[in-house]
Amino acid sequence: MSRAFTREEDNENAASALGERPVSPHRNLVTRSGLAMIEAELARLREEMADVESDEDRERVALMARDLRYWTARRESAELSLPEADSDVVRFGMTVSLEDEDSKTARWRIVGEDEAEPAKGSISHVSPMAQALFGRKVGDLVTVNAREWEIVALTADA
Known part of the structure; x- marks a missing residue:
């Protein structure tokens, strides 16, 4: 051969x-x-x-x-999918600011699977964190991986 x-x-x-x-x-x-x-x-x-x-x-x-x-x-x-600018609940495309009981803060933009980059602050809409956040409002508490977070701010991205 x-x-x-x-x-x-x-x-x-x-x-x-x-x-x-x-x-x-x-x-x-x-x-x-x-x-x-x-x-x-x-x-x-x-x-x-x-x-x-x-x-x-x-x-x-x-x-x-x-x-x-x-x-x-x-x-x-x-x-x-574009979030409504005046929405007061977490939706796809929004940026959510969180704080835990130790005053540690996190900020996540909820995006599509192909564009998610957790190291840069964006998470997939199918991630456990995004799933826990959807439909919640500022002041609500969410628990992910046995850690409790309070939603402190929401922004609808343009």
Whole structure:
């Protein structure tokens, strides 16, 4: 067996072993910035795919194609959801300020699954914290992971 044939076979096996990116079973709620992020990712991937040369690494091409399928599905299922500016209860897209019994504060923006970055202060709408907060008002107490938090402020993001 020639070495070239073996290498091509390895690339095909690597691409098929990659598998699809799992798509969440939850509603694909997105904020304006989340929708823009999905569209930017689609544009980037389409541009990269258009620039692919015929002798490109097959695994890289398979990875880009897989990501393009994922982001296309996410764009097709995206539901833009904007909170009402005068809402007094926690809703998707809002930023919630919390304080615990030790006066530790936290601030979370509730966003779509693809745009959540807890290290940067945004959590997914399906996270336990977001689920505990939905429908609550300033002054309400919520318990997550045996820790009690008081909602001290709400802001509807533009």
